[in-house]
Amino acid sequence: MRFSPLAVSANVRYAYDASRPVGDRVLPSKVLIGGTPLDAGRTYRVAALAYTLIGADGFGALSGFTDPVRGSRDYEAFRAYLQASETVAPPALDRVTAL
Structure with a gap:
């Protein structure tokens, strides 16, 4: 199995x-989420x-989700985000660190 770390939001950092x-x-x-360590007891x-x-790409860790909220389809939401954004810059590359 190929290892591919997930990209995360700008306020999240992790090491693997x-x-x-x-x-x-x-x-x-x-x-770290917003500079605060993850609390394993929190939701x-x-x-x-x-x-x-749903784990279709091999990331089964998220398959135990509860209380899903479904908005628009993924493609439509991304397209709307791009249309609403004047400029989209890549995030910092130091958010995920290999140990």
Whole structure:
């Protein structure tokens, strides 16, 4: 299986170790959201493509989601975002770090 780290929002940073077993590569202590460490006892709302949420691309970790909210289709939402944005700049490249 090929390892492909997920891209994250601009306010999220994490480190991973690709040599660790699948399901144990990202340590919760290495995840920061808005500069605050991830709280494993807290519930978070995650936005993702429907394809990713159902595990169709191999990321089964998100398949246990609850209380889904469905807006427009992924393509339509992305297109609307691009149309509403005068300029779209790439995010910082230092948000995901390999250990």
